[in-house]
Amino acid sequence: MHTIIKVIIVDDHRMFIEGIISLLDNNPDIEILGTAADGKAGIKLLEKEKPNVVLTDVEMPKVDGITFTKYIKNHHPDIKVIALTSHCNGTIIDKLKSANVDGYLLKKTGKIELLNAIYRVVSGHTYFTKEAVEELKNSLLKAEGKNNDVTLSPRELEVLKLICYEKNTATISEELHISINTVESHRKNLMRKLGVKNMIGLVKYAIKEHIV
Amino acid sequence: MHTIIKVIIVDDHRMFIEGIISLLDNNPDIEILGTAADGKAGIKLLEKEKPNVVLTDVEMPKVDGITFTKYIKNHHPDIKVIALTSHCNGTIIDKLKSANVDGYLLKKTGKIELLNAIYRVVSGHTYFTKEAVEELKNSLLKAEGKNNDVTLSPRELEVLKLICYEKNTATISEELHISINTVESHRKNLMRKLGVKNMIGLVKYAIKEHIV
DNA sequence: ATAATGCTCACGGTTTCTGGTGATTTTATT
DNA sequence: AATAAAATCACCAGAAACCGTGAGCATTAT
Numbered sequence: 001m002h003t004i005i006k007v008i009i010v011d012d013h014r015m016f017i018e019g020i021i022s023l024l025d026n027n028p029d030i031e032i033l034g035t036a037a038d039g040k041a042g043i044k045l046l047e048k049e050k051p052n053v054v055l056t057d058v059e060m061p062k063v064d065g066i067t068f069t070k071y072i073k074n075h076h077p078d079i080k081v082i083a084l085t086s087h088c089n090g091t092i093i094d095k096l097k098s099a100n101v102d103g104y105l106l107k108k109t110g111k112i113e114l115l116n117a118i119y120r121v122v123s124g125h126t127y128f129t130k131e132a133v134e135e136l137k138n139s140l141l142k143a144e145g146k147n148n149d150v151t152l153s154p155r156e157l158e159v160l161k162l163i164c165y166e167k168n169t170a171t172i173s174e175e176l177h178i179s180i181n182t183v184e185s186h187r188k189n190l191m192r193k194l195g196v197k198n199m200i201g202l203v204k205y206a207i208k209e210h211i212v
Numbered sequence: 213m214h215t216i217i218k219v220i221i222v223d224d225h226r227m228f229i230e231g232i233i234s235l236l237d238n239n240p241d242i243e244i245l246g247t248a249a250d251g252k253a254g255i256k257l258l259e260k261e262k263p264n265v266v267l268t269d270v271e272m273p274k275v276d277g278i279t280f281t282k283y284i285k286n287h288h289p290d291i292k293v294i295a296l297t298s299h300c301n302g303t304i305i306d307k308l309k310s311a312n313v314d315g316y317l318l319k320k321t322g323k324i325e326l327l328n329a330i331y332r333v334v335s336g337h338t339y340f341t342k343e344a345v346e347e348l349k350n351s352l353l354k355a356e357g358k359n360n361d362v363t364l365s366p367r368e369l370e371v372l373k374l375i376c377y378e379k380n381t382a383t384i385s386e387e388l389h390i391s392i393n394t395v396e397s398h399r400k401n402l403m404r405k406l407g408v409k410n411m412i413g414l415v416k417y418a419i420k421e422h423i424v
Numbered sequence: 425a426t427a428a429t430g431c432t433c434a435c436g437g438t439t440t441c442t443g444g445t446g447a448t449t450t451t452a453t454t
Numbered sequence: 455a456a457t458a459a460a461a462t463c464a465c466c467a468g469a470a471a472c473c474g475t476g477a478g479c480a481t482t483a484t
Contacts, residue, residue, distance in 0.1 A: 003324065028238075029323075111241075112215065112241070112331050112334065112335060116328065116331035116335060119324050119325075119327055119328040119331065120332075122324065123324055123325060123328060130336075153429080153430055153431080154430090155432095156430090164412065164416070166409050166410055166412045166416075168410075168469090178432070178433085179432075179433055179434085180433095181432085181433050181435085182431070182432050182433060184471080184472085185432075186431085186432095187471085187472090188472080188474090189430095191472085196378065197378050197472090198378055198380075198440090198472080199411070199412060200411060200412070200415050201378050203412050203415050204376070204415065204419070365459085365460055365461080366460090367461060368461095380439085380440065381440070381441075382439095382440085390461085390463085391462075392463095393462085393464055394461070396441080396442085397461085397462075398461085398462095399441085400442075400443075400444095401460095403442085
């Protein structure tokens with residue numbers, strides 16, 4: 001199967017567009033249909049060319065990237081949108097997410113990450129660059145990421161899993177054939193080790209670390 | 213920046229190796245250093261060639277893919293491992309995860325997904341194919357997916373987010389300038405609407421639905 | 425052999441959550 | 455204007471979680 005991915009690029013910096021093109025143009029899977037210098041021109045281009053993917057700047061004259069993204073997602077939900085900015089900004093990422101953007105990259109990104117993002121959004125996933133995710137203090141799972149190299153014992157992992165399945169202490173104690181006090185000890189040790197203040201933190205850790 | 217990704221392929225089906233090669237060999241970013249027909253030969257090849265990525269079958273003679281993965285991750289944690297199987301199996305995925313595999317694909321996968329997976333693991337992420345994730349009944353977030361078309365009010369969403377940030381009721385009431393009773397009402401309504409029995413369920417829903 | 429870790433259990437006290445029930449006001453929809 | 459939904463608040467009682475502290479036993483590593 002050989003699917004050509006059709007792309008348009010929208011950015012008011014000509015130099016940057018050239019950079020993107022140079023990263024993509026020798027790739028047989030990707031075809032660049034055209035470019036535009038602002039959101040308004042982008043809409044026009046997009047209506048004419050019907051791309052699979054739109055790479056768009058966020059700060060642009062006339063129609064900014066967020067409004068542009070909203071337009072695309074409202075009128076052509078199948079077209080994937082990857083937003084690019086020079087610097088991370090949590091508020092902007094939040095707004096882009098609300099606009100249902102599919103990906104978010106920094107302009108300093110390299111070829112591999114760009115291709116990675118394109119392939120990902122084309123296959124129906126999302127891609128948000130690592131820096132963006134870090135920046136997003138609102139991002140639940142990554143926030144307060146200070147539990148570095150903790151190792152949980154097998155028993156602690158068992159308790160953690162059962163906690164994640166919404167089981168209370170009494171039920172866990174029955175299922176593991178240990179006393180309630182012991183379950184509570186494990187839970188306390190888990191919270192201490194992971195530096196969280198309640199079971200919410202435990203669940204977030206478990207999901208983040210793919211324990212469940 | 214132009215980084216060549218060095219790959220070895222380990223599989224006891226010669227045909228399959230040829231298939232992978234045909235998908236990758238015209239890609240200037242990827243170099244295939246060699247192939248092996250079982251885990252034991254794979255170890256030998258890997259020690260000699262020092263690849264960036266190992267694509268390995270799971271069911272193999274002599275040394276199976278799980279043991280192989282464990283070996284790689286113990287001795288060369290920087291080498292990325294992507295496991296491939298013909299059919300999904302939750303137990304196997306579980307074991308691979310315990311062995312710290314970086315990616316998991318089905319053999320019927322196409323070029324885009326394969327490249328996607330390679331780029332992803334090279335950039336330090338993991339990649340598990342959609343089918344694999346679905347298969348994993350143990351996967352917390354997918355389990356009991358019966359809360360279909362509930363709609364949460366804006367205020368409920370706010371409360372839910374703050375709950376996810378490990379904030380207790382008193383803190384939430386202060387931040388939203390409402391009484392503790394009100395926060396508790398919202399929380400109760402959330403639990404009722406989503407059909408969960410405690411805040412753990414709320415957090416899981418929030419993460420699953422990308423609310424946080 | 426000694427130390428460290430993990431697993432087990434206990435007790436008492438405080439805080440928080442859970443569940444039920446009911447009510448008022450505002451906002452949106454029809 | 456009437457209805458529905460959302461947001462607000464109250465009270466109470468029981469369940470569960472949180473916190474600290476201490477301790478015995480087995481296994482493993484140094």
